[in-house]
Amino acid sequence: MPRLLALGLAASLLSIAWLLNPPGDNPPATHISAADILATIENAPAGRVSDQQIRHIDAGGHNVGVGVVQRPPSTSLGAIQHHKQTEVYYVVSGQGTMVTGGELTNGRELNPEGAVVRTLTGPSAVGGIEGGESREVGPGDMVIVPAGSPHGFSEITETITYIVVRVDPERFVELK
Template sequence: MQRMILGFLTCAVALAFANNLSAQTQNPPPASPHLPRGAATDVTGAEIQSLVQKTAADRVSDQAIRVVSINGEYNVGIGVVHRAKTSGAQAGGGIEHSQITEIYHIIEGNATLVTGGSMDNTSEFPADHPVVAVLNGPSTRGGPIQNGVSRKIGPGDVVIIPPNTPHWFSEISSDQIVYLVVRVDPHKVLPAGYVPK
């Protein structure tokens, strides 16, 4: 599982880098023979499982593991989320993030994820809320999503959720769902250098 997680992280960072590279290709910077090279960041499977176990009694837990600056050009956040079994009214409402792309890699469990559409009764999270300050930057929450796209997801599945896209787990059919989240932050709204205490 650790190889799968590290492979996924590598793919997500490569995707973010490729998007950034294509933008640079349109307006390339001046050539320099001494461009700095980045340093790799490791997140171990043991670290991920430790956070999941530490918060296992919580109905929902979204824990940031790292926020890494990629050569000062953009940030990438890595987190792990687990959600307890829900259905119907227990499922809560949707959320959307205005500046962050989220990539979910499902590690354990099965659920129905709804994306797109619209949410009723929306409100902004306060600036000091952990969702904004550490996890996702400016975000809006609301009621259940109307007219979205529903999909069944399970272990090994990957879903990419662009900014300004409402998303919501309308049902979690297993005891819990656990997923790794890669948050691509081109606007650098997340706190680079963040490591949990």
């Protein structure tokens, strides 16, 4: 049942992005099948962080990406801050403590020519978080992370898998 809800959520978010297009701009809808999402989840390598982009499309005026992230249990995690990209997470399975907001500390810019920036995150910096808000997240939870908001997990108690929708207003990330 959570997987069906996750798939419905992904479809709804893509529909919202399509509705936000300027009048007269009618790009085609994009369908991501349940089979594609489940295959991405099942093919994620075990025991390490996996961030697999399923699609990244031109949604008219901005790009939208959908992917699956899987993170193993850990207590030694950092944070990331996307300068222009907003992310929406839907937790499919697992749980952890997510920290959002506050200030990015000891920030280091990711290589703008690197694969992570070009295919997933857009221009971003990594570091730690000071003064953020912590919350437990688990199956069925959603988190909206606005552009510029530092975020990360301070602890993952059980391998967490979530669908991520990335809104890329500057169209920086490569289409897929």
